[in-house]
Amino acid sequence: GENVEQHPSTLSVQEGDSAVIKCTYSDSASNYFPWYKQELGKRPQLIIDIRSNVGEKKDQRIAVTLNKTAKHFSLHITETQPEDSAVYFCAASKLYNFNKFYFGSGTKLNVKP
Amino acid sequence: DAGVTQSPTHLIKTRGQQVTLRCSPKSGHDTVSWYQQALGQGPQFIFQYYEEEERQRGNFPDRFSGHQFPNYSSELNVNALLLGDSALYLCASSPEGRVNTEAFFGQGTRLTVV
Numbered sequence: 273g274e275n276v277e278q279h280p281s282t283l284s285v286q287e288g289d290s291a292v293i294k295c296t297y298s299d300s301a302s303n304y305f306p307w308y309k310q311e312l313g314k315r316p317q318l319i320i321d322i323r324s325n326v327g328e329k330k331d332q333r334i335a336v337t338l339n340k341t342a343k344h345f346s347l348h349i350t351e352t353q354p355e356d357s358a359v360y361f362c363a364a365s366k367l368y369n370f371n372k373f374y375f376g377s378g379t380k381l382n383v384k385p
Numbered sequence: 386d387a388g389v390t391q392s393p394t395h396l397i398k399t400r401g402q403q404v405t406l407r408c409s410p411k412s413g414h415d416t417v418s419w420y421q422q423a424l425g426q427g428p429q430f431i432f433q434y435y436e437e438e439e440r441q442r443g444n445f446p447d448r449f450s451g452h453q454f455p456n457y458s459s460e461l462n463v464n465a466l467l468l469g470d471s472a473l474y475l476c477a478s479s480p481e482g483r484v485n486t487e488a489f490f491g492q493g494t495r496l497t498v499v
Contacts, residue, residue, distance in 0.1 A: 313492075316490045373428070
């Protein structure tokens with residue numbers, strides 16, 4: 273089965289700095305990679321996703337890059353703000369496999385004001 | 386649209402007991418998956434229901450079972466509870482028949498086994 277590894281487990285940055293979270297996956301058949309943000313006591317919420325036919329996707333301060341050959345993908349957050357503080361999860365799935373995901377272990381991001 | 390709703394929000398059970406958790410999917414969604422999220426870990430896939438049948442299953446013992454009703458709502462049952470079953474249980478829903486679109490998660494049920 274699929275195995276997703278995520279690093280680092282915790283990340284502390286100063287407000288305004290950039291944050292990068294990296295994930296690797298093992299199943300070359302995975303072709304859909306969402307990122308979820310989970311605030312304390314709340315549900316995971318999708319912040320950005322990327323499909324395997326795309327190398328990079330950007331949405332305002334958030335971007336995701338994918339290297340299919342190396343089987344790794346990364347989340348980049350620029351100009352971090354205190355409200356970005358949360359736990360971020362990467363996940364891997366297959367298109368048409370709907371809501372079945374393999375999640376990483378999470379990164380706790382702390383943005384210091 | 387209330388999104389995905391789960392009940393109850395918190396639950397305390399004793400070892401050996403049985404528990405039933407409930408999930409109502411987002412309107413228009415007919416596929417429901419259940420996840421177990423241990424403290425400090427990522428969600429782990431338990432199983433997925435579509436058309437009232439278990440379609441896929443993760444690496445969980447038979448003590449974990451489920452059901453889906455004609456209105457697409459779903460239940461997760463766990464028998465013979467162990468201390469290690471203490472976790473946040475999440476359900477996620479999405480619409481069948483579309484290329485993988487956003488899966489919406491409920492807020493979860495926090496199960497504590499004592």
